[in-house]
Amino acid sequence: MTDPLLQARIDDARAYEALFVPALFQPWAPKVATAAHIQPGQRVLDIACGTGVLAREVALRVGSRGYTAGLDPDPGMLTVARLLAPDIDWHAGTAESLPFPEQCFDAVVSQFGLMFFTNRQQALREMFRVLKPGGQLAIAVWDSLDNTPAYAAEVALLDRIAGPQAANALRAPFVLGDTTVLTGLFDRLGYQAASVNTASDRARFPSVRAMVEADIRGWLPVMGVMLPESQIAQLLSEAETVLAPYTGADGVVTFDSPAHIVTATKP
Numbered sequence: 001m002t003d004p005l006l007q008a009r010i011d012d013a014r015a016y017e018a019l020f021v022p023a024l025f026q027p028w029a030p031k032v033a034t035a036a037h038i039q040p041g042q043r044v045l046d047i048a049c050g051t052g053v054l055a056r057e058v059a060l061r062v063g064s065r066g067y068t069a070g071l072d073p074d075p076g077m078l079t080v081a082r083l084l085a086p087d088i089d090w091h092a093g094t095a096e097s098l099p100f101p102e103q104c105f106d107a108v109v110s111q112f113g114l115m116f117f118t119n120r121q122q123a124l125r126e127m128f129r130v131l132k133p134g135g136q137l138a139i140a141v142w143d144s145l146d147n148t149p150a151y152a153a154e155v156a157l158l159d160r161i162a163g164p165q166a167a168n169a170l171r172a173p174f175v176l177g178d179t180t181v182l183t184g185l186f187d188r189l190g191y192q193a194a195s196v197n198t199a200s201d202r203a204r205f206p207s208v209r210a211m212v213e214a215d216i217r218g219w220l221p222v223m224g225v226m227l228p229e230s231q232i233a234q235l236l237s238e239a240e241t242v243l244a245p246y247t248g249a250d251g252v253v254t255f256d257s258p259a260h261i262v263t264a265t266k267p
């Protein structure tokens, strides 16, 4: 029988895979894999793999002669990842302390995790350690909130109704949007030619309710913010107005969600 706490993490991860992955994360996996020049036969690590959308893309590209590993600290995410792709080598752990020997990967990839690492430079040092000489790094992070107006509107709504702690929880994914700050993280770590390519994709949620409930019930609790039901009801109701500019006649919410992909090589 599964421990109830683990079961709750698994349920959250299933919800993440069902709603957030197709709405926001899936389109970036091929872009990051292409930026990392993944080739058949390579050994590749996906860090902060979540439910494994990028690792699955990588596994297709490295083929049966290659090796793909995914790493994440969240046991719920890893359980879902393992169910979806049992042949990938899934590991529990953090980016700051990778459970792999030196120089064992041709490429290290990661999408939408770097902003949550407690020590980003230590994580980048660890990635450098496990890369082979000539190995390729590719990391995606969201552009700034200013360049993602639909989320900026939702953050402002949260600020007004639920206060700054809730608003900051939704700001957190966008904190590495400044490319100078982003590339500055690579200073003096030994990487060659860290460069940033900014691209955009369309986020797509089936409804305003689906988007806002995913954020309030799926994301805010991850950041330690639980809102009372009365506030959630008010947020859901007012979000219909605030997000109207991004809502089609069919109720589907679509908007640009730009991101930066940083690439660098280990000399």
Ligand SMILES: C[S@@+](CC[C@H](N)C(=O)[O-])C[C@H]1O[C@@H](n2cnc3c(N)ncnc32)[C@H](O)[C@@H]1O
Pocket (backbone or CB within 6 Å): 021, 025, 047, 048, 049, 050, 051, 052, 053, 054, 071, 072, 073, 074, 077, 093, 094, 095, 096, 110, 111, 112, 113, 116, 117, 118
């Ligand atoms: C927004 S999700 C992205 C997941 C996945 N890459 C995707 O594209 O769907 C962020 C992930 O970062 C993971 N994470 C948070 N802190 C981490 C750390 N210190 N080391 C590695 N992963 C971490 C979380 O558990 C979560 O799965």
